[in-house]
Amino acid sequence: MMIDCGEGTQLAMRRMRLKFVRLNHIFISHLHGDHVLGLPGLLSTMALQGKTGRVTIHTFPEGIEILQNVVNFFCREPGYEIVFEPVSPEGGLVYEDNALTVTAFPLYHRVPCVGYIFREKEKLRHLDGDMVKYLDIPVSKLHGIKMGEDYTTPDGVVIPNSRITHDADPSVSYAYCSDTQYDERVAKAVAGVDTVFHEATYIDADRVKARGRGHSTASEAATVALKAGARQLIIGHYSKSYVSEDQHLAEASAIFPNTLLANEGLMVDLL
């Protein structure tokens, strides 16, 4: 899965040795060129690399028409299916499978824009292999026990779930918030998410510029993470007018200590 696809995305994927053919879903936040113009080239390269199956691009209805035309023109006979799925600027569930949901929520930029939250579903509990063997539990019961059910022996003895299972692996969640100005509604939307990416285009000294252009400062990104109760914050989308991002990191960390600077190629373990 990928969020947004600016010009040069395929070059970045090459440098990181990510496999083009494994990409199945692309979620677009908004229809500014720096978030979508890498799409036709990426989809063409995927065709050259022998992608099969389907790629689904999730974007606003007005983007579907223009992107569909470009893709049809520059990526003829791709050899795999390219599907566009409409996303509402008001947000809502955009993807669900057995393990994961992806929901969109409104951001506050110069044009309609959404963020995305990726949430792993609750995972199954781990069986205690020794207990399962000792009690000789029938296979048909195992899925229910992994879901948390107790086990009743043929003699009618109830074995509480906690004696035959261990805790499930934690389910992780990730929210992507770019591009947006600071807004408390963003903090509400991502409340309880473990890892939050929030744009931090500017530093405090350029707060007025940030507001005028529909962007945030690093402190504002940190305030969103703090109010949302996040466990880690990743900031990024820096204005090209800064030589380094040290000041962004200092200002964000003062409010939310567990802040990481995003830069090309960064890999993050979700907590």
Added chain:
Amino acid sequence: MMIDCGEGTQLAMRRMRLKFVRLNHIFISHLHGDHVLGLPGLLSTMALQGKTGRVTIHTFPEGIEILQNVVNFFCREPGYEIVFEPVSPEGGLVYEDNALTVTAFPLYHRVPCVGYIFREKEKLRHLDGDMVKYLDIPVSKLHGIKMGEDYTTPDGVVIPNSRITHDADPSVSYAYCSDTQYDERVAKAVAGVDTVFHEATYIDADRVKARGRGHSTASEAATVALKAGARQLIIGHYSKSYVSEDQHLAEASAIFPNTLLANEGLMVDLL
């Protein structure tokens, strides 16, 4: 002026510190994504950089419709004029000013494709300042003399042009041939051009592949330069399947010694 505009062109321009606002004409060879998909992003960046005046994009009529739509969508209110000028796949004069002509000519690829020849017009001869003063030539006569006219003094004495002028600076010419398979008609089209860029996607060992995909080998590029009577050859557009281009250079140089390998950022003096 720029020929073709693949994804990442604006990044390459930034690295080379080329000024976006000075670009006025873009000549497109053919409508494959790797030759045009950098256009919407580049035009948007030019708007951000304060470009004024006009940018003219020269391309086939079928490309104008699709590119115009994309540019309208992603580059709203650019602050400068974006004009599309149709180019015929059969070629012909596409640009002319006081100093230069640009002509298109057919290449032989999987889709319609043209190359471009840039020719400086003949330049004016340099006046010999001492002679002009000594003979006290009227200003009204000077342009004619720079064009090669003799000068007749008020007494009726004819002073041959060679005594009052020095040779003009040489006019240079450059031809761009990509993408194309080997074809003698290309050599004829670029006959007499000083510096020829010719694609060299493959090496001799992959000659069959080259033909099947509408591309050339390095030897074929060199053969075109030789037949055209060029003074220098630049090869490029290498297949990503090679680790280095040493073999391309060796094979081309064996046929046409004055061959250069094009790589990103190469700057060449036209002879």
